[in-house]
Amino acid sequence: MVKKKISFRLNGELREFEIEPNEKLLELLRRIGYKGVKYGCLEGMCGSCTVIMNGKAIASCLLYAFQADGKEITTIEGVSAGFADGCNLPNEIQDEFIKEHALQCGYCTPGFIMSAKAMFDENPIPDDETIKIYTDGNRCRCTGYEKIWSALKNLSEKHKEKLRR
Amino acid sequence: MSNTKEFKIVNHFISKIDGLPLAQGKSLFTGDLTPQDALHIKILWSPVAHAKIKSIDISEAEKMPGVKCVLYYGNVPRIPHTTAGQGYPEPSPYDTYMFDNKARFVGDRIAAVAAETREQAENALKKIKVEYEILEPVLDIDSALKENAPIIHDEEDSFVPIPVPYEPKKNIVSRIGMEVGEFEKALNESEYVFDEIFETQYVQHCALEGYISWAQIDSYGRVVITTSTQVPFHIRRLVARTLDIPLKRIRIVKPRIGGGFGSKQELMLEDIVALVALRTGRAAFCALTRPEIFRSGRTRHPMRIRMRCGLMKNGVINAVGMDIINNTGAYGGHALAVMSCSGGKTLPLYHCNNIHFNAVAVYTNLPVAGAYRGYGATQAFFALESMIDIMAEKLGMCPVEFRKRNHIKLGEGHPAFEALGEGKPGAPMTINSSSLSECIELGAKEIGWHNRRPHTEKSGRYRRGLGMCILMQGSSIPEIDMGAASIKMNEDGSFNLLVGATDVGTGSDTILAQIAAEELATTVDKFIVYSSDTDMTPFDVGAYASSTTYLTGEAVRKAAAKVKNQILSVGAKILNKKLEDLDVCDSYVIALDGSAKVSYSEIALYSLYERDQFQIAAIESHITNQSPAPFAAHFVEVEVDVETGKTRVLKYVATVDCGTPINPKFAEGQTEGAILNGISFALTEEYRFDDKGKVINANFANYNIFSLRDKPEIKVFLVPSYEKSGPFGAKSIGEISINGGLPAIANAIYNAIGVRLYKAPFTQERVWRAIQKLKK
Structure with missing residues (x-):
């Protein structure tokens, strides 16, 4: 098959990629080192591969890489609250997940965090139904979602508090 | 009891030490660490449930572009082994060959191709010519046990490395049993006698990270296998046996693991990646797709359990009998130990002087069962805890009161502990720590048990019901682990x-x-x-x-x-x-x-x-000579739509005694995860097969695991006891709470609509049909 050239903004940086026409965005991202984008089911049902494309959380396993051409993609590697001492600092969602013990094996976690980020970016104070809508595409088999739920609710509350002040 | 208040570090929440890199998506998992130039391995799976391979021709495949290695039964060692990752010698038959000249289920290994790219490997797979001589498949336990049934393991060289019954010519993998007192006599003399049959289904663990392994030969010529496993040391031993290479030459590296739940207590791909690396000198990796995981990965043993109980009018349980037929699928790994736990981790929960336990595991041409969180206890608790409710109702007694009266208490022993081990006798044991009584009290209060009304007082389309069960498990395998x-x-x-x-x-x-x-x-x-x-x-x-x-x-x-x-x-x-x-x-x-x-x-x-x-x-x-039991009481409220059969869990309360929780939030997390898995096991999860034994819902679109939206309100309360033999008073917590979903929900459905369910899962259709049957 003939390789194809595309370009998109990846975690803020405009980059060019040579891709196979049938390559999935998930495969491209993992191939170039973005291993935080996890392979779970390759059928868009588990959300482990969630990235943000132009503000929306999407399953990168369902999208062909060429469909990202000209778009803006954010992966878990592009999520942080800054850089210090050789390491990225956790953003507030990552921080809350750790504090709430909302992750166990951690395999679904990057996907959940990307879905949550897309949600909070759009709506900092989501109600219960909004949280359910935005996380509907993500599966976790370890936590029973109880602590993921409380982490997301806590953040919503915190944002509300902040706004009040 | 030691004063747990003096603890500074244990019994406190400390966040996961690997939490930050996991939340940042760092390269921590097997698939994140695979070398870029590793060969891709794809496996050819059997499309038929039972067949002899008359011939197999790999010559075309070998000539395909990029192909570096093709493995099939003709060019690999034929060494009987088990894939079960258990202590040595395993209580499992050595009935598996790396590749065999026989296919025993849809999804059995036939051949493997390693190529430069995945596409090349996939293309080469299509060029392998296999001629099957189709044999009659055995697709259920009754057919397996029939006289003159097709023999699934007709090879001569399979054996069990410990002295236990193994009768492959009868499709029997193993048998285990025990008798305490005089069961039959006691049953006959009982004032009430009960005899019911319960059945559980094929389900899978669904760890988000599937089976994945890769291997490379290091500079010293050693085989380094990086793999998603729960049992690295067993894998090293099993690979050494399977490939007939010195154990010393093998190194197993376990990075972060994306969930296991028992599925990875198993040799799955490690032998293949290692042999490809040895044959080619190249790094080689293999990762299964989700449909492959469903079809060829491990599952929970489906069981048919006959419960016979004798009860006296004064509430004394006079006789308890449990007869199990255990479907182990095409290979017998874990079958014996799982059945042993079905009895050994459930029967000690109640006082009874006359106990009968008999279990037989049979081969079928269906997917391979293995270890799954709960390990046999999950299936048996459905039967036992449903039966306890049935008995309580007969007496007109509240199920909570009936359990309180009969459950094992602190300081008590039970003959089942000693009678049932894993391939050898178990260890005698006394309950030295238990807060089960408190667990029951607290759970009843939290669910609002005092408001519970019998189903006869309920009407309308949507009916609510309360159900409960009590549970135990163990903490490690005594004198083995x-x-x-x-x-x-x-x-x-x-x-x-x-x-x-x-x-x-x-x-x-x-x-x-x-x-x-x-x-x-x-x-x-x-x-x-x-x-x-x-x-x-x-x-x-x-x-x-x-x-x-x-x-x-x-x-x-x-x-x-x-x-x-x-x-x-x-x-x-x-x-x-x-x-x-x-x-x-x-x-x-x-x-x-x-x-x-x-x-x-x-x-x-x-x-x-x-x-x-x-x-x-x-x-x-x-090591330990005890396996102290954690205890739990689970309470659930359900709502059943009597017109459609749809059952919703509204609230789930679990009270758990894990001794000292070393990290309470982690213990809650283990419990919450197990509960939700237990709920979906009870309501929806189930393999569906076509009439040729092929799984037809082998993906997440058709085998639905619950999402956040599906989660009911789950409340977990840790009710500590102090187990002196454990570190700082700790017992286990990992498995116990997966056992509650089936019986607690079955009991709640009965309380809502007066319909008793004996077959899991309680899908909308199955509940609806049970309602219609009752109407007739």
Whole structure:
């Protein structure tokens, strides 16, 4: 098959990629080192591969890489609250997940965090139904979602508090 | 009881030590670490349930572009082995061959191709020509046990490495049983007699990270296998056997694992990636797709359980009988041990003098069953705890009261503990820690049990019901499991903690660091934890049988105690004091009279550089002759739509006694995850097969695991007891709470609509049909 050239903004940086026409965005991202984008089911049902494309959380396993051409993609590697001492600092969602013990094996976690980020970016104070809508595409088999739920609710509350002040 | 309030580190929440890199998506998992130039391996799976391979031609495939290696039965060692990752010698038949000239289920291994790219491997697979001689498939347990049934394992060289019954010519994998008192006589003499049959279904673990392994030959010619496994040390032994290479030549590296739940207590791909690496000298990796995982991965043993019970009018359970037919699928790994747990982890829950337990495991041409959280107890608790409700109703007694009256109490023993082991007799045991009575009280209060009304008083389309059950499990396999740990001190007062234990997401690395920190009077951040790499860490049986906290935890505590003594002796030298006048506190050795102190880092520097130099370090192992039971009471409220049969769980309350929770939030997390899995196991999860034995819902679109939206309100309460034989009073928590969903929901459905369900899962259709049957 003939390789194809595309370009998109990846975690803020405009980059060019040579891709196979049938390559999935998930495969491209993992191939170039973005291993935080996890392979779970390759059928868009588990959300482990969630990235943000132009503000929306999407399953990168369902999208062909060429469909990202000209778009803006954010992966878990592009999520942080800054850089210090050789390491990225956790953003507030990552921080809350750790504090709430909302992750166990951690395999679904990057996907959940990307879905949550897309949600909070759009709506900092989501109600219960909004949280359910935005996380509907993500599966976790370890936590029973109880602590993921409380982490997301806590953040919503915190944002509300902040706004009040 | 020790005062758990004095604990500074254990019994407190400390966030996962690997939480940040996991939340940041760092390269921590097997698939993240695969070399770019690794060969891609794809496997050819059997499309038929039962067939002899008349011929197989790989010559075309070998010529395909990019192909480096093709494996099939004609060019690999034929060595009978088990894929079950259990202690040696395994209580499982050696009935598996790396590749065989027979296909025993849809999804059985036929051949493997390694090529430069995945597409090349896939294309080459299509060029392998296989001629099958189709045999009659055995697609259920009744057909398997029929006289003159097709023999699934007709090969002559399969055997079990321990002296237990094995009758493959009858499709029988194993048998186990026990008799206490005079069951039949007691049953006949009972005032009420019950005889019911319960059935459970094929389900899968659905860890988000599937089966994945890769191997490479290192510069010294050794085979290094990086793999998503719960049992690295067993895998090393199994690969050595299967490939007939020296164990010493193999190194198993376990990175972070994306969930296991039992599915990875198994040799799945490690033998293939290792052999490809050996044949080609190249790194080689293999990852299964989700449909492959569903069809060819491990599942929970489906069981048919006949419960016969005898009851006296005064509420005494006079006789309990459990007869199990256990479907192990095409290969018999874990079958015996799972059945043993079906009896051994459930029957001790109730007082009874006359007990009968008989279980038989049979081969079928269906997917292979293996270890799955709960390990046989899950299936048996559905039967037992449904029956307890049936009996309570007969007496007109509240199910809670009936259980309170009959459940095992502190200080009591039970004959089933001794009678049922895993391939050898079990260990006699007394309950030395239990808060089960408190668990029941608290759970009843939290669910609002006092408001419960009989189903006869309910009407309308949507009817609500309350149900409950009580549960137990074990903590490791007594006299079989061993865990070990080593601790070494560095000059800044930090420690390397090396354990063979396998953190599969449970948080055991954190928990073991907490135990070490508590014993050493320091903090968790002083520990660099490295777990399960067969070259680097001491041995551990692995992450199964609810063993890591209880067993490896105690090994860690003992190693930490030894290190503490060394620290104290160096401290004594520096401070010029007697040992008995010193103690450790907040990373210091202190004089008890408060006159002097010296920090851990000063002690480490002294021991490494100043005088009488030595490495402060220790290694310890731990085995147990007990398997202390954690206990739990689960309560659930459901709502049933009597017109459609749709059943919703509204609220789920679990009260759990895990001894001292080393990390309470982790213990809650283990419980919540197990509960939701138990609920979806009860309501929706089920393999569906076509009439040829092929799984037809082999993906997440058709085999639905619950999402956040599906989650009911789940409330978990830890009700600690203190288990003296465990580290700082701890018992296990990992498995127990998956057992509650089936019986508690079945009992709640009965309370809502008066319909008793005997076959899981309680899908909308099955509940609707049961309602229609009742109407007739």
